[in-house]
Amino acid sequence: MSTDQHRSRKEKNIILTGFMGVGKTTIGHHIAQKLNRPFIDADQEIEKLLKMPVTQIFSTLGEQKFREIEKDFIIGLCKTTRRSVVSLGGGAFLQLAIRNVCLSTSYVVFLNLGWNAWKERLHLLMDNRPILQGKSLEEIEVLYHARQAVYACHHWRIDLDGLRPEEAADKIVQTIRQAWESSGPMDGTLTDV
Numbered sequence: 314m315s316t317d318q319h320r321s322r323k324e325k326n327i328i329l330t331g332f333m334g335v336g337k338t339t340i341g342h343h344i345a346q347k348l349n350r351p352f353i354d355a356d357q358e359i360e361k362l363l364k365m366p367v368t369q370i371f372s373t374l375g376e377q378k379f380r381e382i383e384k385d386f387i388i389g390l391c392k393t394t395r396r397s398v399v400s401l402g403g404g405a406f407l408q409l410a411i412r413n414v415c416l417s418t419s420y421v422v423f424l425n426l427g428w429n430a431w432k433e434r435l436h437l438l439m440d441n442r443p444i445l446q447g448k449s450l451e452e453i454e455v456l457y458h459a460r461q462a463v464y465a466c467h468h469w470r471i472d473l474d475g476l477r478p479e480e481a482a483d484k485i486v487q488t489i490r491q492a493w494e495s496s497g498p499m500d501g502t503l504t505d506v
């Protein structure tokens with residue numbers, strides 16, 4: 314592979330997607346530190362833009378407006394920003410335009426946490442994830458499974474069950490470094506490394 318191709322692979326953003334609460338924000342911080350790259354959390358950037366928490370955006374402007382802002386923000390980011398680690402909101406990949414721009418400009422890593430492990434974490438999420446409000450555990454499980462189809466659009470998947478955030482970040486960093494150096498295809502499952 315030419316030096317130019319190496320360079321362009323290193324320019325790409327690394328984007329984390331997956332269901333809410335799987336650890337995109339937490340693990341994204343670690344990856345950015347390890348790679349010495351800027352870290353961008355889409356939810357936090359939208360909160361800064363609108364000067365209110367996501368829960369308040371949902372309650373005052375509604376989910377539809379949040380989704381429009383989320384789409385504009387992520388498309389703008391992918392078109393203007395390079396070399397960053399980006400954690401998306403858990404619902405971002407529901408939008409085709411977001412999936413397309415992420416997959417075509419960046420490395421997309423799907424953080425996969427099994428349902429049984431995820432539900433142990435529900436108590437940490439219930440108060441500040443508006444999508445969960447008023448839903449029974451059964452309804453949340455239906456949502457969890459329904460959402461998996463959109464996360465199937467990715468370059469790599471990492472299975473998080475039993476991993477601490479730092480261990481997950483190490484695995485992802487190892488695979489990213491290999492992709493930077495390799496001339497082979499850039500997709501697969503991180504458990505293969």
Ligand SMILES: Nc1ncnc2c1ncn2[C@@H]1O[C@H](COP(=O)(O)OP(=O)(O)OP(=O)(O)O)[C@@H](O)[C@H]1O
Binds near residue numbers: 338403434437477
């Ligand atoms: N590997 C892990 N093991 C245990 N707890 C974790 C792990 N990763 C994250 N957590 C905890 O789970 C909660 C949700 O994590 P985080 O906010 O990073 O998820 P997220 O994927 O960014 O969610 P969202 O899609 O809503 O933005 C936090 O309380 C975090 O400390």
Ligand SMILES: O=C(O)C1=C[C@@H](O)[C@@H](O)[C@H](O)C1
Binds near residue numbers: 332333356367401443
């Ligand atoms: O899964 C979702 O739909 C969401 C996840 C969060 O990251 C926030 O983007 C918001 O709470 C919506």
Ligand SMILES: [Mg+2]
Binds near residue numbers: 337339354356400
């Ligand atoms: Mg997050």
